[in-house]
Amino acid sequence: MAARSGGTDRISxxxxxxxxxLLLGRVLVxxxxxxxxxxxxxAATLGLPASYLSKVxxxxxxxxxxxxxxxxxxxxxxxxxxxxxxxxxxxxxxx
Numbered sequence: 001m002a003a004r005s006g007g008t009d010r011i012s013x014x015x016x017x018x019x020x021x022l023l024l025g026r027v028l029v030x031x032x033x034x035x036x037x038x039x040x041x042x043a044a045t046l047g048l049p050a051s052y053l054s055k056v057x058x059x060x061x062x063x064x065x066x067x068x069x070x071x072x073x074x075x076x077x078x079x080x081x082x083x084x085x086x087x088x089x090x091x092x093x094x095x
Contacts, residue, residue, distance in 0.1 A: 019093070024059070025057040027085045027089055028071065028075075031077050031081075035076065042074045045074040
C-alpha cells in the first residue's frame, strides 16, 4: 500500500518554484541596490544575520508574506511595488 503523504515521485514546492524564487531574489536585490543598501544593512534592520537575506536573494529560501513585508519595510520600499515588479518579471520570463 502506498503512503498517503507522497512518495519518491513527489516534488517539493521549493523545487517547483525554483525559477520564481530566483526572480523574487533578483527583484529584492534590485530594490535594495537602488536604495544604496547592503545585505548587512537590511539584515541588521531586521535583526537577522546577513546569510538570511543572502539565501532569500539567491532563491534558496522561501518567504512567507510577513517576512516579505518586513524585508520591504527594512528597505523602505512599498511591498506592493515589489509585487508589481515581481509580476512584471514573471510575465516577461521565457516559458
